[in-house]
Amino acid sequence: MKKGPLRQTIRVVNKNNPIAINAPNSQTVKENTNLPIGISINASDSQKIIVTLGVENGTLLVKENVANGISTNDIANNQTSKVTISGTVAEVNTTLADTDAVIYKGNEKFSGADAVTIAVNEDRSGVKNSVIWPPVAQNSQPVSKSIDIKVEAANPAPVIRVPSSRLTTNENEELGIGGITVSDRNNQNVTLTLEASRGKLILKTDIAEGLPSDNIKDNETQKVTLNGSIEKINNTLAGTNNLIYQSNQNYSGRDFLTVTANDGEKTTTRRVRITVNDHPRLNNPEFVRTSSGLTITKPKAVDRIRKWVNDKQKVFASPYDRRILRQYTTGNYLVERNGTVDWLRRYGGEYRYDSIQVEPQRQFFVEGDRVIVDVKVSENRTLRVQGQxxxxxxxxxxxxxxxxxxxxxxxxKIADSKELN
Structure with missing residues (x-):
């Protein structure tokens, strides 16, 4: 047995000189376009490191065989969503400093938010038969940074507007649907699909400046398709009764109107919830008598609501006529609307209304000295504050x-109003 001194290599790691990553916090690129990303590593030039680059919705390409940089063999899984490069800090930085060294490209037709993650670890694969000091430095601590990537759509998807509130109807009755429009920044023609799950859709085909019947497929069915110019499609859908929904025979419950627009490349879908009530079987009279002996017919009650809905613009826009408000309203309803007028006058606001439609519903009854009536109100409302x-x-x-x-x-006078749907 040979005797002699025991030799052991001790490697001292300077924890006061950590690895740091230099990279932008965010970048923006157009869809289907290459994005160069500038990255550099701060650390000792001779230090060996492993750099992992990852992305969720695209690929990364690292330039190969840069002079004095890392070799092709030191780049793993290039042009994928997760690329690994290894070498000394000097070699890595030489590669990363070259023109278009790292290229990000989103997946085909992808637009939206993405992120490039950069993780750097010290490479200790070549360190054998040595003791690392201090002991806490035996486990290499990775350093990471994320770059937010915004991929802007080259051809933005169509935009669909639908009624903001849920719709309600009774079984076996027709429901007029308005407020559906479509727009597209880059295209004049789209295909619009209207589909009901538990009913059929009826679209008028004689609308001035609207789509001709040849451009409306499968009308009066569960799924109707419109194909043509956006302007004519919107003209066809304008108004509150150009599109009619009717539930399946004797069906009551929940349904959805699904609206889908496609410009040949991008698709947008919106849904409108429809509640189909059981057909009321109450014997609703044409007039009622209050506890104090006053009588009123249903048409007169509905007409009172209709007049208020049509005259309220004079209250909620200049000249802010409170006399009209007092003529139609009382109690808490009057107090709340007075508060609205105060706010509008203070901030220079005005409400404007058009496409107003008032439709009586079935409920009409008495509670003490008050009369209760259900009325459906449809309107297109615009609020301007300081002209905006x-x-x-x-x-x-x-x-x-x-x-x-x-x-x-x-x-x-109106003493109260509650939205039912």
Whole structure:
């Protein structure tokens, strides 16, 4: 047995000189376009490292055989979603500093948010029969950074607007649907599909400047397809009764109208919920009598609501006529609308209404000295504040409301209103 001194290599790791990654926080690129990404590593030039580049919705290409950089053999899984490169810091930085050294490209037809992740580890694969000091440095601590990538659509998908509120109808009755529009930044023609799950759709074909019947496929069925110019499609769908929904015979429950637009490349889908109520079997009279002996017919009650809906623009826009408000309303309903007028005057706001439609529903009854009537109101509302449209409170709405009327000062006035759907 040979005797002699025991030799052991001790490697001292300087923890005060950590690895750092230099890279942008975010970058933007068009769909289907290459994006060069600048990356560099701060560490000792002789230090060996492993760099892993990853992405969720695209591929990464690292330039090969850069002079004095890393070799092709030191690049694994190039032009995939996860690429690994290894070498000394000097070799890695030489490669990364070259023109178009790292290229990101989103997947075909992808647009939206993505991210490139960079992870750097110290490469200790060549260190054998040695002791690393201090002991806590035996496990290499990876350093990472993420670059947010925004991929802008080269051809944005069509935009569909649908009614903002749920729709309600009764079984075996027709429901007019308005407020559906389509737009597309880059295309003048689209294919629009309207589909109901538990009913059929009826589309008018004689609309001025609308689609001809030859461009409307499978009308009066569960799935209707419109093909042609966006302008003519929107003209066909304009109005509250150009598109009619009718549930299947004796069906009640939940249904959905699915609206899909395709421009030949991109597709957008929106859904509108429809509630189909059991057909009311109540004996609803044409007039009612309050506890104080007053009577009112249903047409007169509905007409009172209709007049308020049509006249309220004079209250919620200049000249902000509160006399009209007092003529139609009372109680908490009057107090709340006075508050709305105060807000509009203070901030220079005005509501404008068009495409107004008022439709009586079946419920009409008495509670004490008050009269209750259900009325469906559809309207296109626009709020302007200081001349600018407030899009959060602008749009087409259609809802069934339960109105409460109370007789005061010789007039039937609105004391309350609650949205039912």
């Amino acid at each position: 449209i407030d899009w959060t409170r602008t749009g087409y709405t259609t809802s069934v409301y339960r109105w409460t009327l109370q007789f005061e000062d010789g007039l039937w």
